[in-house]
Amino acid sequence: MASHSVVMARAARDLNQSPAGQLALLRHDAHEAVTGDIPGPLIAVLGNHIVRLQEEIQRGLDKLERIPVHARPSEHPVLVKVFDGAAYQAERGAFMGEPPLEIPNSAPPEVAEAIQTNLRRYLTAGENDDGGWAAFMSMYDMLMYLHRED
Numbered sequence: 001m002a003s004h005s006v007v008m009a010r011a012a013r014d015l016n017q018s019p020a021g022q023l024a025l026l027r028h029d030a031h032e033a034v035t036g037d038i039p040g041p042l043i044a045v046l047g048n049h050i051v052r053l054q055e056e057i058q059r060g061l062d063k064l065e066r067i068p069v070h071a072r073p074s075e076h077p078v079l080v081k082v083f084d085g086a087a088y089q090a091e092r093g094a095f096m097g098e099p100p101l102e103i104p105n106s107a108p109p110e111v112a113e114a115i116q117t118n119l120r121r122y123l124t125a126g127e128n129d130d131g132g133w134a135a136f137m138s139m140y141d142m143l144m145y146l147h148r149e150d
Helices: 002-014 019-026 039-045 048-064 077-096 110-122 133-146
Strands: none
Touching: 002 019, 002 077, 002 110, 019 048, 019 077, 019 133, 039 048, 077 110
16 A cells, blocks of 8 residues: 555656645555455445445544645545546556456556556665565655645
């Protein structure tokens, strides 16, 4: 989760997305710290109950961490969907050696390219040795500082 989220947030930074959007991308899978990464096909079988549970956990973590409302993933659904889809496609190739899927309404080319570039940088820099947590926390601290309450 950490490496996936860091790559997405860095790509957003490179594309001049707002710090609030970057923070939303960085934290979009925070609920997985509680539920684990549940594969899409299993979510389809479990239905809306598991999706609602994940959303409730995400909201609770947002409040617990005092994430500003405008920087929460729920406030950036399109941004999260576009970057998450592009990251999935890039990770599919990098980690599974599989070609991209034909996905309707896929990410714009500049988003896909920024994700690919950041994934390559991330993997070659050796930042995934700890599962990406050091990079995640560094970016989290910087973005939270930008959103601190005065």
